[in-house]
Amino acid sequence: xxxxxxxxxxxxxxxxxxxxxxxxxxxxxxxxxxxxxxxxxxxxxxxxxxxxxxxxxxxxxxxxxxxxxxxxxxxxxxxxxxxxxxxxxxxxxxxxxxxxxxxxxxxxxxxxxxxxxxxxxxxxxxxxxxxxxxxxxxxxxxxxxxxxxxxxxxxxxxxxxxxxxxxxxxxxxxxxxxxxxxxxxxxxxxxxxxxxxxxxxxxxxxxxxxxxxxxxxxxxxxxxxxxxxxxxxxxxxxxxxxxxxxxxxxxxxxxxxxxxxxxxxxxxxxxxxxxxxxxxxxxxxxxxxxxxxxxxxxxx
Numbered sequence: 622x623x624x625x626x627x628x629x630x631x632x633x634x635x636x637x638x639x640x641x642x643x644x645x646x647x648x649x650x651x652x653x654x655x656x657x658x659x660x661x662x663x664x665x666x667x668x669x670x671x672x673x674x675x676x677x678x679x680x681x682x683x684x685x686x687x688x689x690x691x692x693x694x695x696x697x698x699x700x701x702x703x704x705x706x707x708x709x710x711x712x713x714x715x716x717x718x719x720x721x722x723x724x725x726x727x728x729x730x731x732x733x734x735x736x737x738x739x740x741x742x743x744x745x746x747x748x749x750x751x752x753x754x755x756x757x758x759x760x761x762x763x764x765x766x767x768x769x770x771x772x773x774x775x776x777x778x779x780x781x782x783x784x785x786x787x788x789x790x791x792x793x794x795x796x797x798x799x800x801x802x803x804x805x806x807x808x809x810x811x812x813x814x815x816x817x818x819x820x821x822x823x824x825x826x827x828x829x830x831x832x833x834x835x836x837x838x839x840x841x842x843x844x845x846x847x848x849x850x851x852x853x854x855x856x857x858x859x860x861x862x863x864x865x866x867x868x869x870x871x872x873x874x875x876x877x878x879x880x881x882x883x884x885x886x887x888x889x890x891x892x893x894x895x896x897x898x899x900x901x902x903x904x905x906x907x908x909x910x911x912x913x914x915x916x917x918x919x920x921x
Contacts, residue, residue, distance in 0.1 A: 713752055723817075805828065825889045826889075828891050835897060850865045868881040871907070877896055879897045882898040882904070
């Protein structure tokens with residue numbers, strides 16, 4: 622009987638070893654390419670280089686991605702990579718080649734500001750091998766990331782009323798500023814929030830129609846109003862409007878502003894008198910994210 626128990630224990634131990642080995646040899650987790658995704662955006666989202674993604678997935682070039690494609694994210698293992706727990710119970714992250722502080726913050730469901738404060742950083746620059754204290758990380762949060770590693774923090778999610786996927790903006794190699802800025806693409810009818818060269822959130826909007834186009838150029842948000850009544854146009858021309866309770870208004874040039882829109886759901890097509898129409902949810906997100914002085918770049 623003892624021999625049988627010993628044999629069963631040995632088998633169980635062997636299976637455990639094999640299971641751990643299989644787990645260790647399992648490729649890092651996958652991400653499924655969605656509409657609007659680019660290899661550059663995926664690389665920035667997970668803090669890896671485009672070359673690493675191409676090599677890991679045997680891609681012939683950086684444009685070879687398609688909707689529904691499953692890509693292996695290199696260097697982000699299920700054990701949460703180089704995130705370790707110190708003797709004091711705090712999580713610590715070791716910076717890898719290609720990491721940015723923003724990518725590290727997103728990976729740990731945190732913010733750049735939180736990492737700067739937690740580590741007393743003089744800037745947002747990090748270097749390979751640097752040890753960073755992870756602010757506010759808990760075992761439950763870590764477990765949640767391992768269960769659904771491709772999930773992004775809620776504050777970065779796209780809220781389309783029709784359930785459309787987010788049209789991600791591309792990485793900008795030479796951004797106009799290293800701080801927060803907003804890109805208005807009048808041709809694509811999208812607005813993208815950036816931190817330096819990295820896209821944070823991209824949404825479908827409605828800019829000005831041909832007769833009253835949205836201005837093009839570089840501006841800054843100069844005033845924020847939580848709610849106001851907007852009116853204008855001409856009754857003779859048939860374009861008079863009176864709109865009470867327009868929410869989350871951010872002016873960036875004279876009377877041109879970002880704001881929430883409740884009177885139409887035709888986003889993706891020019892509809893306005895020059896302002897940038899957003900869904901109520903998107904306008905609220907940008908209103909909370911941006912501050913007075915945030916740069917705005919409007920282009921075709």
